[in-house]
Amino acid sequence: MSAAIMPEVTAEMARELAVEQKVCVRPLLRRVIDQQTGDETRVALPCGSTRESVCPSCADKARRLRIQQCAEGWHRDVEPEIDTPEPSEDPAADDLDAETGAGDLDESDARRVRSTRRRQDAAELPRVPVEDRTVGRVFETPDGRRYRPSMFVTITLPSYGKVKANGAPVDPSSYNYRRAALDALHFPKLVDRFWQNLRRCAGFKVQYFAAVEPQKRLAPHLHAAARGAIPRQTIRQVVRATYAQVWWPHFDQPVYVDRVPVWDGHDYVDPDSGVVLPTWDQAVADLDQDGRAAHVLRLGSQVDMAGIIAPSEDADRAIRYLTKYLAKSIADTYVDNDAAVVDLDYESHVDRLHQELLYLPCSERCANWLRFGVQPKNAGPGLRPGACVSKAHDRENLGIGGRRVLVSRQWSGKTLKEHRADRATVVREALLNSGIVAPEIERLAASVRLPDGRPRFVWSDSKVDHAGYVWTILQSVNERARWREQYEAAKKRQAVDTVSAIDHETADRPPPGADREGDHRVASPITSPNVVPGPWVKGERSESEGHEVPLTRGPGTRQSQVGEATPGNGTEGDHDG
Structure with missing residues (x-):
């Protein structure tokens, strides 16, 4: 050149x-x-x-690397060799249904003990002996053909109100944006609980490759390739029985809207009276007396399941579909950037959800706790409500600030x-x-x-x-x-x-x-x-x-x-x- x-x-x-x-x-x-x-x-x-x-x-x-990772572990017929144990609960905890959330550790790292009793309004989980295996069963037909099927599962969140074909709500004033935002922020907790419950009920250590994607209404849902055959009735039971509780101080009503707490060098105090705001540990201690979770997440009633046999066109198609939107942000997944006319109705829906997410706390260290009169955990100077650095508050992520691809440790035995x-x-x-x-x-x-x-x-x-x-660029192309x-x-x-x-x-x-x-x-x-x-x-x-x-x-x-x-x-x- x-x-x-x-x-x-x-x-x-x-x-x-x-x-x-x-x-x-x-x-x-x-x-x-x-x-x-x-x-x-x-x-x-x-x-x-x-x-x-x-x-x-x-x-x-x-995306192509993720395609290969998904394909390599989905239909394995031998146990993967790994050097580290499965990063799940210890065997004793596997038999419990303890609901623990962020903020359960105090400064001395002593675990805060909560009741392991299931909620009275939750469906019961079937219990079966769990085999020490991660590969699926082999089925044989009368003519001697052998198959080792696996599953493709899609789980969703419940409805927050009726929506149009473009995903925008029919009536924005009645659409539950607050619950939609909280469910998006804590969706990973619910997903973890789902896999824990499924492993207990399926009878073996279910391994998965899953992708978190938005629906048109912008609520996250999960597409998952699960290794091994699982009865559909079992999956439906697990979906109905799965929930996750967020044990945080209650944040139903904001305390500081037009004014914000100030830093006095050691703590955040009320800007008018100078009274020190409750610390995180103090607020969590008060929560023990209340006994109510700040938020409860549940899965939606809709669940899609498909048995997949590999090698097949169905298996290839499912893997491509699973990884289709990994390269797109949450907010832009269904936006046509080449369209001549911008869908103002849909953009307004995105903005409204983003506005709700902007001031909700995303973690125990979130600066938005100041808005609700609580000092964040390990608080320091410079915090301001609405200016949390977490990606979950960004418009392009809409609550999903963590990983979009979730892979179990024994999926392929490789990083x-x-x-x-x-x-x-x-x-x-x-x-x-x-x-x-x-x-x-x-x-x-x-x-x-x-x-x-x-x-x-x-x-x-x-x-x-x-x-x-x-x-x-030209050198790289050549x-x-x-x-x-x-x-x-x-x-x-x-x-x-x-x-x-x-x-x-x-x-x-x-x-x-x-x-x-x-x-x-x-x-x-x-x-x-x-x-x-x-x-x-x-x-x-x-x-x-x-x-x-x-x-x-x-x-x-x-x-x-x-x-x-x-x-x-x-x-x-x-x-x-």
Whole structure:
């Protein structure tokens, strides 16, 4: 790329090219000095954002990595090997239904004991012996075919009022925005309780890969891939019986609206009388005398369930649907940015819910407690109601400030970092097997040392101006095109080398996509195990996205094109009551 052409390429043109070629649009430019040779190298690191509005390319890579993580653990037939125990309650606590929430620990870290008795208005939970296994049962048909099905489950929150087709309430004045906001803030507690109860009632340690997404009405709901077959009646019982209680000081009525407490150097005090506000521990101690939870969450009556057998088109479709909206923010999930007319009714609904969330406490350390006359836990100077730093209060998150993807510890036996490394390793092996030399794993790594113990490569930040940004994008695009060409050549050569290794039985099967009509349980022929997608890993090459990706693994795996997801049976639609 000559210097004469560079000024003709604008930053916007470079960004559009980067999006089209799946290259990071906001790379972090670093200067690396080799202290052994004195050479200087400029390295563009991907930003790693998981939001499509920030960087579509990095968000797409993150989504594809989650697709692979979901596929690898869903239909396992052997127990995953892990070094750490399951991060759940101890065995004794597994037999209890203790309701403990934020603020249950005092300054001495002594656990505040609460009653383990279930609420009188809650349905009873069935109790069965729990087997020490995480894989599902195997079922056999009369003709000798064996299956190990798993589940796709969707759970929702209850209704807060009637809504229109666009998700906005029919009558905003009667819509329960306060309850909707509180349920969104504490939805993770309810989800945890659901999985705890399901494990007790299913008879084995249910493992899951779940995504938290909004419905059109902006209430969060959960799509989950659960390993193993669970009776539908059991799931319905667990949904009816699951609840979560928030044991916080009551915050029904605000105390400070037009004025705010002030910091006197040690505590927050009333701005007029100078009286010290109750501390968090004092407010929680008063709660013990009240005996009522500040908020109770329950699941909605609508629940969708589908049995899934892999490998199948249904399994591939369910995984894509499960990860469809991971790259979008909560508020923008159903917003059409290319629409000529803005849906003012829907935007007003978003603003109203955000306004409710802005002043509700999100945790025991939230600054909004000052609005209700209570000092937050570990309070310090500078706190102001409506200015909590938690992401849960942001308009784009609408109460869901934590993780959007929830994965149980024994899902695949690997961390997300290990999944990323596996994918990069497969790509490197494919290149090496085809005679293409892949870059060294530790090239320019800060961990490489000189004989005297000093780091060989010294990294420092480098500012990017307009010309530097365009140059960086174009270099990244060129490098990606070269890597893609090499990887495609490696895949073709590998496919030729493996033709002779296919047995006659497999070769006689119908080609991919030729399954019996209406029967997605028929397996297609096994494909190359090395055709696995992978993201960039700090300068290492990976295959380009958009190629065929085996989502469901095992004998008879059928390759599927990763594209826009479509809901599978029993998984679509909002349930707003």
